Amino acid sequence: MAKNEAEDPLLEEAVGSSLRSSRSNALMKRRYRHSKSVSPAEQNLQLQHPDSITDNKLDPKLVLLILLSYITAGALCFFLVRYQIKGNKTNGVIDAIYLCVVTMTTVGYGDLVPDSTMSKLLACIFVFVGMALVGLLLSKAVDDIVENQEVFLVRVMHLRDKCEMLKEVETNKVKYKFLTVLIALAMFMIAGTLFLYQKEGLDFFDAVYCVCSTITTLGYGDKSFSTAGGRVFASFWILMSTICLAQFFYSLAELYTERRRKLLVRWVMSRKLTPSDLEAADLDHDKAVSAAEFVVYKLKEMGKICEEDVAMVMEWFKILDVDHSGTLTKTDIPSTS
Structure with a gap:
């Protein structure tokens, strides 16, 4: 009994301390709670000294720099071999950037295609580098952006004070992440449809069809961006919308897993x-x-x-x-x- 009395106050003190600090440190703790590579001593140090934490997430500025470097190098290479590329061309620089983006996202409309050994070799190199860049860097950067928007979404939906919002986000993180990504995906699809309908001259159904085939990287090529302005828009829109769709499916799977986990917790606590x-x-x-x-x-x-x-x-x-x-x-x- 003495032993239990010695242990329980320690437990109560730890729980009380955790509850007192959960509101102010909710988002910070979430970054490390599921990390299996951090030792307990390091986790304790991180919670005691939050100012000394080295965030293991990627800096969006670094991701942007790497992305710009990749697109610049790819566009330069494709521009140098522009006469070895066949298809519906507009402007040399714009076409080079556009071809680099549709290559890295694996959309591959087919409106611009390599037509020589050198250009085909460049396409092979840039498609693998682009897939790695999207998978390892951009998705993490987008995830950070989505995480930062969760508090804003809660504020809009519930109009609570800061501590209440942090607690709400911490409790329903997966749900709000899913809603945030869903809203972003819908906005990208609407923007792409309106642009294709108004600027590219496609009828509404074809515009929707082109948007769907693009963000899923299906890219049949029968409908695509054919004007110089359209390809400038596509160079940004394709990149962000395809990543957003990947985040949507990931969040959907995460939401399902979280629901199953909560059901398990409810069963454990009630049996x-x-x-x-x-x-x-x-x-x-x-x-x-x-x-x-x-x-x-x-x-x-x-x-x-x-x-x-x-x-x-x-x-x-x-x-x-x-x-x-x-x-x-x-x-x-x-x-x-």
């Missing part, structure tokens, strides 16, 4: 305990389950942590417990001064 549950929850085998042991057992049952996570933390605890007392005190922690 009746059995003697075998108490036996499994008794980590120290003292024939009694403390609050801390119960929390760990339920988290394992919900799938939030696994046996390996518990073993790793316990090993870390044993290392810190230099006097082998079974508890941690200030004397176990070396002074940093």
Whole structure:
């Protein structure tokens, strides 16, 4: 009993501290909560010293610089071999940029195609580099942008104060991410349809058809951007809309997974305990389950942590417990001064 009384206040103190700081640090904690590559000591340091955190997310400015460098290099190469490319041409520079974008996004309308060994080799190189760039860099940058828009979406929908909005986003992160991406995708589709209808002279149905075949990278080529202005617009629109669609399907899958997870949590918290549950929850085998042991057992049952996570933390605890007392005190922690 004494042991349980010693453990429970520690648990209550940790929970209380977490609740007090959850509103101000909700978005910061979310970035590290699911990271399996960060050690417990590093996570504790990050939460105690948020100003010293090195964000592992990509800097959008760096992504933009890499993207511009890629498109500039690709456009320059395609411009140099412009006479080895056949199709419906408008302006040499615009066509080169346009061909680079439709190549990197794998849209491939077919209105401009390589017609020599050199130009085909360039196309092969740039399509692989472009796919890697979209997959590894741009999708992460777009995800950061979407994350930053979640608070704005909550503000529009609920008009709550800052702390309420942070808490709402933290609780329903996946849902608001899905809604944000869905709204962005709809806006891109509407913009592309209106541009093709008004500027490219397509009828409304063909404009919708061209938008759908483009953002899915199907690119039949029977309908495409044929004017110089249209290709300037397409160079930006194709890039963003195809990435947005990929984010939409990812968010949809994430939303489904989150729903299943919440159902599992509800089932775990509502089912009746059995003697075998108490036996499994008794980590120290003292024939009694403390609050801390119960929390760990339920988290394992919900799938939030696994046996390996518990073993790793316990090993870390044993290392810190230099006097082998079974508890941690200030004397176990070396002074940093």
